[in-house]
Amino acid sequence: MALFENMLILVLVAVGLLHVSRRLNIPYPTMLALSGVLVATLPWTPVIEIDPQLALALFIAPALFDAAYDFSPRALKSNWKPLLALAAFAVVITTAAVAWVSMALAGLPLAAAIALGAIVAPPDAAAATAVLARFSLPRRTIAVLKGESLFNDALALLILGAAISLSSQAEVSRNQLSMILIAAPGGIALGIGFALVYVRIAPSFAGTLGSRLLEFVATFGVWVIAERLHLSAILCIVAFAMGVARYFPERQSARDRVHSYAVWEAAVFVLNVLAFLLMGLQARAILMGLNAAEAWQALAFAGVVLATVVLVRIAWVLLFNRAMYRGTHMAGGPDAPSFAQACIVSWCGMRGVVTLAAALYLPTDFPGRDLIVLGSLAVVLGTLIGQGLTLGPLIRFLEVQPDTSFEAEVATTRAVLLDAALDHLSGENGAAAVHLRDIYRAKRAAVAPHDSRRSAGEVDQLRRSVLDEMRTALAGIRRTGGIEDDVFQAVQEELDWAELAASSPGQLQLEET
Structure with a gap:
């Protein structure tokens, strides 16, 4: 019970700081990072241990599903070059640079x-997207x-995973290497297969609260099964989410969709908050176990790692941008990436919940674990x-x-949809038609x-003002005892749906702060 009470207090602290971030117009991931540092300084905060495998599944699986559900396969096809440069080459280059710095300065073994x-x-582009949502940037930049x-x-x-295996053994065996090579394609295939099964089963639970539970069970279940089969759980979740997003919306009711979006946004947000808090507590426990000289050396090393991560991304993105610009210009293409877009992408290197969960994933006896966790936290805090x-x-x-x-x-x-509605009604007669x-x-x-x-926005704004007046009148009728509460709630729900219909897509999104 004490653990539950302490977690409630920590989450309450985070909620208060998030409210401050809204007032100060600070991106919420940045305030979450600060909240993790703040709770680590509180003397009464508990020491909380979490299973590494659980940390990875609990914090990454739902966040990835939520992000992949909104990502279009068409965007993947049209932006494959920058995605390959960032999602593959940038990861390898950054890993190599940080590994070299770690061995040279901290004497970490190769695997660590x-x-x-x-x-x-x-x-974590989710953190960058939360910041970029405040600005009207090119959609291609957001998609990348x-x-x-x-x-x-x-x-x-x-x-x-290969580094952890290398640390526990003298070398990676041929069987392990083969498993690594089939992990990616196998995970994608498994995710697609699960998506097809889910699309067939899920409509049977439509209109029930069980459908929300099925979504979470399916998401975590897909991750666990992929892990058991030694396949890429991340690519499995991504393929699963993109497959569901492609085929399931046509079979889902509007009410189920609204409920699903609201539940997922809240769940992913709560898990993000918990990840930052747990990482702050881990850092506190590590620093308390070091003397002053060792602590300063560890913090200095963490600062060097942070600088390496930031500078490598800037150099790689700008170099790739100039190469793409020259190649597109020589080929006469009209869609050359601008230098301004490259600057923005290079500065959108904020690390977030994935880095936190991956650091928590390390075994407790992993060599240099404390230094790795501190370096990871420094990168997350510094970039955010x-x-x-x-x-x-x-x-x-x-x-x-x-x-x-x-x-x-x-x-x-x-306009196209309204034309279709008018064509459907063209053959209908009567007062209703x-x-x-x-x-x-x-x-x-x-x-x-x-x-x-009037533009569509002006019409919708006027409609919402009329609905506000109707709400005021409805509340007045209820206060005077003209209607019972069940009637009030039913009519209020009608007004809610009407307001949603009169809102733009951006206004339907919940704010994180």
């Missing part, structure tokens, strides 16, 4: 040095950052605080033009391009 490099190599976080984790954890707080000013300094293509495509899609035609014609006129009347 590679493990540290693999842990800090993959950026999201895709990077999905696929770089898989390679980094494969390298980490340093880069997270300066990314906004960098974007404003570069004067990146806002991207309005998303709003334009949404308006065009709405006339009434619906009038409604859809009014909506079609609002989304028409170059329309002289």
